[in-house]
Amino acid sequence: SLDIDGNPALKHRTGGWRACRSILGAEFCYCLANNGIMYNLVTYLTTQLHQSNVAAAKNVSTWKATCFLTPLAGAVVADSYWGRYRTMVVACCVGVAGMLMASLSALLPLLIESSSTLSMASAQEFVLFLGLYMIAFGVGGLRPCLMSFGADQFDAGDPSERASKASLFNWYVFTMNCAAVISATGMVWVQDHYGWGLGMGIPAMVLAVGLSCLVAASRTYRFQITRGSPLTRVCQVAVAAVRKFNVAAPGDMALLYELPEDASSMKGVERIEHTTDLEFFDKAAVVTASDEEAPRNPWRLCVVTQVEELKILVRMLPLWACIAFFYTGTAQTKSTFVEQGMAMDARVGALRVPPASLAAFQMLTTIVLIPLYDRVFVPAARKHTGREKGIPDLARIGAGLATAVLAMAAAATVETKRARAARTASILWQAPQFALVGAGELLATIGQLDFFYSQAPPAMKTVCTALGLLAVAAGDYLSSVIVTAVSWATASGGRPGWIPDDLNEGHLDRFFWMMAGLGCLNLVAFTCCAKRYNKSRKTC
Template identity: 50%
Template sequence: MEDEEKRPLLDLQPSGSCKDDDDDGKNINGGGWRACLLILGTELSDCLAFAGIGRNLVNYLTGVLGESNVAAARDVSAWTGTCFLTPLLGAFMADSYLGRRTTIVVFLSIYTMGMITLTLSASFATPRRASSDGNANTGDGVLRATVYLGLYLVALGVGGIKPCASPMGADQFDDAAPERASFFNWYYFCVNVGSLLAATVLVWVQDRAGWWLGFGIPAAVMAVALGAFLFGTRLCGLRTSQTPPGSPLTRLCQVVVAAVRKRCVELPGDCSLLHQLPDGDHRIIEHTDQFVFLDKAAVIVDDASPAASPWMLCTVTQVEEVKMLLRLSTVWPTVVFFFAVTAQMPSTFVEQGKAMDTRVGPVDVPPATLSTFEVVSILLCVPAYDAVLMPLARRVTGNRRGLSQLQRLGVGLALSALAMAYSALLEASRRAATAPTSIMWQAPSYMVLGAAEVFTSVGLLEFFYDQAPDAMKSLCTAVSLVAVAAGSYLNSAIVAVVAWATSPEKGGGGGWIPDDLNQGRLDCFFWLMAGLSCVNLAAFVFSSMKYSYKDATN
């Protein structure tokens, strides 16, 4: 097999009729939506299992392991954070050594083992109560070790699937195919279907039928997904890339080192004098004028030759790969704040709901269940975007995607600011009302944020995949996923600063977000988030105006 470095990531052929090499070196035809169904099914299974654990994990740790509420909340946060960080490991392995298909198979196997381990722990566990120090009873060491072994095997398995599934699905279509944008829409649709099934069916099974069945069902689903992926890839003609020759991070470091070592060298007036791959090489990336300092890595000095050390002389293509990452880094921080806004749904939105009238007719609605409106909004907006908005926008803009990638991100950022402004107005109205305000007035906030996710969350996956260097698509997808964790951490920091700054006594309680919201000003906090969202949107627009697309058709 020739190295992946020596051929394009995708051979440009009509969608649904791709050609690639399998592990035996034979060509297989396929790809397109037929192969994507296998990938979407794998991702749906992943989200069903992940959400099936995360939605009710606090109750499992307190009711089965006997942990205190504080310890359980701490352990759930640590596990969730790990699940958002392990994609960096899985993406690095995929882009550097294993390739995406092999990485999914390996990590899907680990994921399945983790689910089986959790199921076994639940099958012989009995309810416990926390000991006097707030931790699990000392006699439960084996059970505790089994539970956390299963949890962190799952966290590791997530790390290999999340950054590889969406790039592999996009690989099934040619660069110019509009179906690629549709794939990312339906990918996110499946993510939310899995989450909805977990929040309704699996949580009910765990609470009513027992934890062993609540974990056993997703364990069986993951085992089926593993078998289907193993044996279905050849049947559906999955387009795959060959195993990468080594770490792309080394290539990036070579550019930086070479540029620094030749920092005193003057750049030639003609960029054609820079060291580049031979003419006709399909890997060639044309020179751009941004970040010109890095171009020094490709300057041929008197004592250098094309055979010089790669730590001294790099190609223009290598330099442009680094520039692509730098351009992406200007967009990433603005998206992080978007996820700080969406982090209000499981936090301040729930607190606001507790202060409202939770009776809807004869039913007492738990405030946390209002998040269902977010999921419903996503499930409605994805088909509407794909079938209605995209074709209409395509007629107006002439862009094959309808909206450009950055325009799509910007719409989501604007909607998030609108949701914060509505929540602020609702809170002010609630505090001024003489009668309790119905919790159903929160539904528009959830639905607008759900629509915002269809634009920004889905758009982010597509943007980072499309604009990443070919050898780093999984890694860049993982970086886009880390934005979710970064947004949660940023929200925690903002809340802590607000609580400190508005507290009557520094470090004390009260302020804008006290335990009794009737004594606070949650509306001011929402206005703050709305204002910061507008500032963030302005920063995004500014960086977007200077952004140079890898593909001019975007």
């Protein structure tokens, strides 16, 4: 690790919680700003831009998915070229500009007079989505880097710092949810009562404050050296293995190619020992006669450590696919759950509760449970299991997937009751389904972030953190596809379908039951993949 001046980082001056407090502060501001736009976006699209329920839900899911897809590009840039700190600073600037653009879209009717309502709506949509996708690219540089940069501040070789690193992921999500609660309540309230121009302008100012927090503490950080593109290294192994498809691996795996420890390209690189599964990729490290006759071509001959990096990624992919479906369910909190709330009685006493604000129950559940999990459950479980984290990451994730199924079942039950009571159904009936999603986030989201970071090769920490975020993107894209497919399949022949603009004419409950059933199948698949993953690690 280095300090900001490029000198070896001193433990008593850098890293640890002294550095992570600023990083968590930046995370708080980023989440407050991003969620301040995301949580009520479906309302803006339907009430201000007059999009249909299906179009609005699809647009929100697609944009939200893009926000979780761009972190992969941000991770590659951070690990390969700029480093995490510089990537975050640039990304913050792009995000602020995008939020200002989104705010401008709401102000256009006040700034420009137009005789055509249709043309004004089109101009608003263009400026809004330009701003939203600028935000997506800003998020792409922040999401994977903030998390892994925070983990970099702790020395894995120091037992006390290693324990703090395990807690960091819990407090990272705790901070994220505290910001989300303020967004889902205060920010949504401003948007509903004081206008969208102000409601979308405040997030830009908040993100600028986050950038200031990040830069102000730059002298307390520990910086890691970039070592080239990790994805290039992975692609080299795949290409080399294919080119040597007909080459047999040696009986003695010690003959596989490896550079000496004093080689310049291996300095500071943690070697990974050879494992016995996924033997096909070992071909990339087999030394042939042509390899001995010419200088090493990295697209034909790779070191064992490179091969093992690819193996680690391949072993995680089936688990990743199952985790991705979890986020197909949680995506409903930003779309169909909000649309369900818009068809219910939003009055609670003398107050009118914005439907998007019900997401506060989701965040509050996570906020309450994280300290209990970190300070009570983990120490108690550690005494019984002997594990530093209390329970395995995969067990924690599996419990989260099961909780998501319960959330969909609760939403289906509420929808059945709402359809019978129509507008007299109180919006507070939605609270249990949001709370269950919050409990699932505590288990699955934190578990998968910790899992992907801890299992990642040393040179691919940011990329594997982005892999966890990419699961969220895949889930949101799949949600958009499922909503579109269900609408198309159920609305044929002049029928209103399951998710019409007037939910009283549809069957949203059937959609939620379908999601619960698919979640059960996904849980079974995850259990099988987890057993196979653990077995492969023991074999290795």
